Amino acid sequence: MTEIAGKTAESYYPQAADRDAMKKAIMEDGKVADFPGQMVRKDGRVIDISITSRAIYDDAGVFAGIEGIYRDVTQRKMMERELQRLATTDPLTNIANRRSFLEQAEHIFKSTQRYHDSITLLMLDLDLFKAINDKYGHLGGDKVLTRFAQTVALELRDSDVFGRLGGEEFCVLLQHASQEEAMTVAERIRTRVQELDFEDPDGALFKLTVSIGVTTNFEGDERLAKLLERADKALYTAKHSGRNKVVWFS
């Protein structure tokens, strides 16, 4: 008791917003159940808690305080975060999986529409990747995909979204980039990939290239799918005009 004497209940809640939200809910409904929040432990560590609490009143019906149970749900929250990470991450390359990429891109596309902003989509596809698999096996191919994803990620900013759409097809969404800036990023990615030296199981080095289709949002685009279609067409042009190219949709 001496450890808590003189301290207010508020001093245990690190987030003023949590504290105020819980107070408001109790004052309005008289109770809360499984209410999420955070609390500072004796050793100073912040833990996730779940609060089940109710208001108490004196004989005259005047509010006299709050009583309740606080459960440490840190483990549960950690598990939820891990499940969320697993559900949104491509297990091979550790970047966003298809669903997560499309969700994020859709969200950005919608706000872009609202604020008449511009976004750019880069569709990337490794060249003649089937031959890599045939020569070095599926595991060898997987190593190449991982190294490729790491290389691309290094060329991007935090505000860019990068995901694996499937197989050897990847997509990047750039925000607030002009056509010139987007083409510079795409060219830089193409060059970096071309410069990489991959190693086969016997230690021999081999090369790989990537083709990239690029497009931006047009007036009248109602869905992100329009951009994906155009980037795909530009990619098709890059593939059919010799590969290892960046093509702007026109």
Ligand SMILES: Nc1nc2c(ncn2[C@@H]2O[C@H](COP(=O)(O)OP(=O)(O)OP(=O)(O)O)[C@@H](O)[C@H]2O)c(=O)[nH]1
């Ligand atoms: N190692 C590995 N290979 C994959 C994975 N997903 C798809 N692939 C392979 O990627 C190859 C894609 O080959 P294709 O679509 O024929 O195209 P490509 O050989 O890259 O030729 P172009 O795209 O025309 O340059 C196929 O052999 C797939 O089996 C994966 O997760 N790991």
